[in-house]
Every structure is written in C-alpha cells, then in structure tokens.
Amino acid sequence: GGVFSLIAVVLMAFMFITETYVFLGAGPVREVIDLEMDVSAELRMNVNLDFPNLECSDLTVELWRAAVRSQPRSMEKTLQVSQFNPISKRKRRYERIVNAKKGAEGGFTGCKVEGYVNGYNSPGSLKISAPPNANLSHTVNAFSFGPPQTRDQAKHLARLPEKFRKVADGTLDGRDFFYHANDKVFHHFIHVVPTKYALAGVRKHFMAYQLLHQDHLSHHDDDEVDHWSVRFGFDISPMVAKVTNQGSTRWYDYVTNLLSIIGGAFTVVQLAERCASTLF
Known part of the structure; x- marks a missing residue:
C-alpha cells in the first residue's frame, strides 16, 4: 500500500507541474x-x-x-x-x-x-x-x-x-x-x-x-x-x-483540467493497488 501511495503522490505531482507549465508557459x-x-x-x-x-x-x-x-x-x-x-x-x-x-x-x-x-x-x-x-x-x-x-x-x-x-x-x-x-x-x-x-x-x-x-x-x-x-x-x-x-487556456479550464488529471491519476493508482492485492 505504501508503494502505491508513493507512486500516486509522484504521479499527481508530475501532472500538476506539467499542467501548470502548459498554463503559464508559451504555446x-x-x-x-x-x-x-x-x-x-x-x-x-x-x-x-x-x-x-x-x-x-x-x-x-x-x-x-x-x-x-x-x-x-x-x-x-x-x-x-x-x-x-x-x-x-x-x-x-x-x-x-x-x-x-x-x-x-x-x-x-x-x-x-x-x-x-x-x-x-x-x-x-x-x-x-x-x-x-x-x-x-x-x-x-x-x-x-x-x-x-x-x-x-x-x-x-x-x-x-x-x-x-x-x-x-x-x-x-x-x-x-x-x-x-x-x-x-x-x-x-x-x-x-x-x-x-x-x-x-x-x-x-x-x-x-x-x-x-x-x-x-x-x-x-x-x-x-x-x-x-x-x-x-x-x-x-x-x-x-x-x-x-x-497559452489559450483560461484559468477555470486550468483548474478543471488539474482536478480531473489528479483525480484520474488517483483512481488509476487505486485500481492498480486493488488488482495487486487480489493477485498477490
């Protein structure tokens, strides 16, 4: 469980940094x-x-x-x-x-x-x-x-x-x-x-x-x-x-994308953890 939690934190941090960079940076x-x-x-x-x-x-x-x-x-x-x-x-x-x-x-x-x-x-x-x-x-x-x-x-x-x-x-x-x-x-x-x-x-x-x-x-x-x-x-x-x-992304689109990406990453990691628990 601890390993998957660590993977979830790293993945969500990466998604957050990437989305913020796209929002603030030049397109x-x-x-x-x-x-x-x-x-x-x-x-x-x-x-x-x-x-x-x-x-x-x-x-x-x-x-x-x-x-x-x-x-x-x-x-x-x-x-x-x-x-x-x-x-x-x-x-x-x-x-x-x-x-x-x-x-x-x-x-x-x-x-x-x-x-x-x-x-x-x-x-x-x-x-x-x-x-x-x-x-x-x-x-x-x-x-x-x-x-x-x-x-x-x-x-x-x-x-x-x-x-x-x-x-x-x-x-x-x-x-x-x-x-x-x-x-x-x-x-x-x-x-x-x-x-x-x-x-x-x-x-x-x-x-x-x-x-x-x-x-x-x-x-x-x-x-x-x-x-x-x-x-x-x-x-x-x-x-x-x-x-x-x-960048053409509005602030509300940025917030929506950020929440959906983080929520999706958390869901995927949670499903992976359950599959691993079932198999092993």
Whole structure:
C-alpha cells in the first residue's frame, strides 16, 4: 500500500507541474486576423530620406489629408532638415536664411530629411516639394510607422519564426529611387497593416506595422506648375493581425483540467493497488 501511495503522490505531482507549465508557459505561435477598434488614433510616421541633388533651400515638407494640408504643430520640432554630402554621407545643420546665396560649400549638395511626424490614423500623404525641373531622386534610409521598439520587444520578436517577425522589418529601408528624366517624379503608395504582438514574457502587448509598398515613376501633375513633388501616400488597414504565443487556456479550464488529471491519476493508482492485492 505504501508503494502505491508513493507512486500516486509522484504521479499527481508530475501532472500538476506539467499542467501548470502548459498554463503559464508559451504555446505555439499563431496569427489571428480581426477587426479591432483600439488602434491608436494618432500614428507616428518615422522618416529618414536623402536627396543628393537637391539643396535644402529648395525643399518643402508637408503633410496632407486628402486635398487638405494638415501640418501638425510639433512637425517643425520633430522633423529635421540638414544639409547632406552624398559622397562622405556627412550632414550638417541647415538654417533657412531669407535671400541667402545658394551654394554647395564643402560638397554639401544634397538635403536630408529625418525625424518623425505625429499624424492622425487616417489616409494621407507626406509631400516633399521643390521648384520645377529639380532633381527629386532620393534614397529611403528608413520609413516606418509606430514608436521605436524597445530592446525587450526586439529580443522577443527575434525568437519568433521568420514569417511572424518579418512584419517589423523595413520594407523601404535602404532603397534608391533615382531617375534621369527632368519631367518625372516618383510617387509612393504605402498600405499599412497593424500587427499586435501579445507574447509570453512581455508584460504588455505592443504594435508593429507592416508596409505594403508600391511606387511608380510618373510625369508631374498638371496642377503643380510652380513646384514638383514626391509623395508618400499611405492608408491604414482597419484589420489588425494579432500574433501571440500565449497559452489559450483560461484559468477555470486550468483548474478543471488539474482536478480531473489528479483525480484520474488517483483512481488509476487505486485500481492498480486493488488488482495487486487480489493477485498477490
């Protein structure tokens, strides 16, 4: 009897530890597509663009919503324009001076636009304009949406399978959009798909934004007689993809499973003890 009692205790302890580990630990990674309304109404757009053949004095940056110019008050503080040397890749602070003489001292022939813009979660476009016949060829060093990831978030993302972590990768990062025609400009269209990550070991869920990008080289618009523009048009998908590896077992299911497993183990051991007593 004592041996079977010991076996029962060990078996029930093992079942308890196993069920608790499954309940608290990470499960298989899965993705769910759902319509969610809790996506932040204000969405941060991060940009880092180089215009190697355009002087900063000729450049204008604007944010548009449909046909309406929507310029956030903080945009001048969060978005920095710097003179850029396309050969050395160096930059220096640019100060706009009225009626200043144009020149490319020290090889700073280009202009860099970097920083972020806080805008509403609705379709719009980032518009970079210059005088007619300006060369708006550009390099996209970085273009993304949402706040930067923390070190802890990046660490947990790196542990996911590639198809789940590549959502946060930069689609446009490091790409060149150069052209030689004087009457054409690049237009970009970006469809933004929000992805919510609810991962085991992370206290709070966080968001990442996948960019589905298309571009085309087209003639400048007929209504842009006094300026030409590169546009980064974007819209935000109402559908949210949720990626999680958290266990899907509810606490009441956990308690029910635990009681049934322990009770079943006790019953099996009790039956085995009776069979052994009958045989021996």
